Amino acid sequence: MTIRRPDDWHLHLRDGAMLEAVLPETARHFGRAIIMPNLVPPVVTADDANAYRARIMNALPAGMQFDPLMMLYLTEQTDPADVVAAHKAGLITGVKLYPAGATTNSASGVRDMDKVRPVLEAMAEAGVPLCCHGEVTDADIDIFDREAVFIDRILEPLRRDVPQLRVTMEHITTSTAVEYVRSADANLAGSITTHHLIINRNHILVGGIKPHYYCLPVAKRESHRVALVEAATSGDARFFLGTDSAPHTDPNKEQACGCAGVFSATNTMSCLAHVFEVAGALDKLEAFASLNGPLHYGLPANNTTITLTKRDTPVGYPEKLNTGEGPVTLFDPGFPLHWHIEA
Numbered sequence: 001m002t003i004r005r006p007d008d009w010h011l012h013l014r015d016g017a018m019l020e021a022v023l024p025e026t027a028r029h030f031g032r033a034i035i036m037p038n039l040v041p042p043v044v045t046a047d048d049a050n051a052y053r054a055r056i057m058n059a060l061p062a063g064m065q066f067d068p069l070m071m072l073y074l075t076e077q078t079d080p081a082d083v084v085a086a087h088k089a090g091l092i093t094g095v096k097l098y099p100a101g102a103t104t105n106s107a108s109g110v111r112d113m114d115k116v117r118p119v120l121e122a123m124a125e126a127g128v129p130l131c132c133h134g135e136v137t138d139a140d141i142d143i144f145d146r147e148a149v150f151i152d153r154i155l156e157p158l159r160r161d162v163p164q165l166r167v168t169m170e171h172i173t174t175s176t177a178v179e180y181v182r183s184a185d186a187n188l189a190g191s192i193t194t195h196h197l198i199i200n201r202n203h204i205l206v207g208g209i210k211p212h213y214y215c216l217p218v219a220k221r222e223s224h225r226v227a228l229v230e231a232a233t234s235g236d237a238r239f240f241l242g243t244d245s246a247p248h249t250d251p252n253k254e255q256a257c258g259c260a261g262v263f264s265a266t267n268t269m270s271c272l273a274h275v276f277e278v279a280g281a282l283d284k285l286e287a288f289a290s291l292n293g294p295l296h297y298g299l300p301a302n303n304t305t306i307t308l309t310k311r312d313t314p315v316g317y318p319e320k321l322n323t324g325e326g327p328v329t330l331f332d333p334g335f336p337l338h339w340h341i342e343a
């Protein structure tokens with residue numbers, strides 16, 4: 001099966017030795033990716049984004065083609081003029097909202113949505129997309145409810161007050177989010193990860209705790225996974241791939257307080273072909289991975305292709321990627337992957 005080259009609309013490349021190790025894993029199959037700005041310190045200004053982009057291009061092995069789409073990390077100090085100018089100059093694709101404390105390296109994120117209202121209004125006016133980590137952080141809200149409460153308390157009021165803002169609810173994990181995106185106008189889209197199409201919370205918790213399946217938002221019960229598969233394989237243009245491939249070294253995952261994040265860049269396309277085949281929707285894979293994302297961000301689809309071939313012999317993906325910072329365990333879907341990718 002040959003499809004347009006896919007893009008990844010939510011990717012963590014990190015920096016330094018980790019960046020060098022993980023970048024080829026994405027660039028091998030993907031044409032572009034939205035690069036998450038949650039470095040330490042975060043990517044908050046156009047200058048930061050420019051410098052980070054240069055480090056990424058510098059780490060790209062000779063002969064590989066890849067276009068990193070840069071994001072700014074929204075803080076309560078973000079200057080609306082800097083954001084609008086950076087977007088106009090083509091330096092950034094959008095701005096990322098992390099509710100403070102919601103996930104990895106989100107301490108500089110937003111505590112009070114009123115403080116960022118001027119930036120969001122300027123973005124709506126200038127057509128700058130907003131990407132959201134859609135979870136509230138209130139201590140009294142159960143971790144399995146944090147996405148649904150984000151819709152009620154943050155996203156719906158924001159979209160009512162600033163309806164022209166183009167929003168992606170990223171890495172959605174619930175049928176509530178699927179329904180919310182379906183019920184909205186074209187200014188709202190939902191990205192879905194590879195792992196949330198494959199695992200539910202049992203994978204994390206049954207038979208011993210599995211740190212390599214722990215990510216945020218945390219995987220929910222099976223009925224939510226089924227809703228995500230239905231959305232992804234439906235062909236509905238408002239749903240597209242954002243892998244949220246988020247490498248952490250094994251020592252950082254396998255400990256009493258382990259980091260959140262699943263690393264799936266290497267085998268994502270084989271996993272997706274499997275999921276779409278099981279759903280009887282291989283003909284919708286191209287829309288989900290290669291067409292719907294560019295449509296939402298107002299970009300053309302890639303003009304090169306990749307070919308996926310199903311073989312009797314499974315693909316021999318390694319269990320771990322060795323990086324200069326230590327080993328990173330690759331997402332294990334729990335079944336053999338027979339779809340081979342030729343880029």
Ligand SMILES: NC(=O)N[C@@H](CC(=O)O)C(=O)O
Pocket residue numbers: 012038103104133214215216217244246247260261262
């Ligand atoms: N998804 C995760 O569990 N972790 C991401 C952050 C994020 O996307 O929320 C990371 O940076 O490690």
Ligand SMILES: [Zn+2]
Pocket residue numbers: 103133134171216217
């Ligand atoms: Zn997130």
Ligand SMILES: [Zn+2]
Pocket residue numbers: 010011012036244245246
């Ligand atoms: Zn992420």
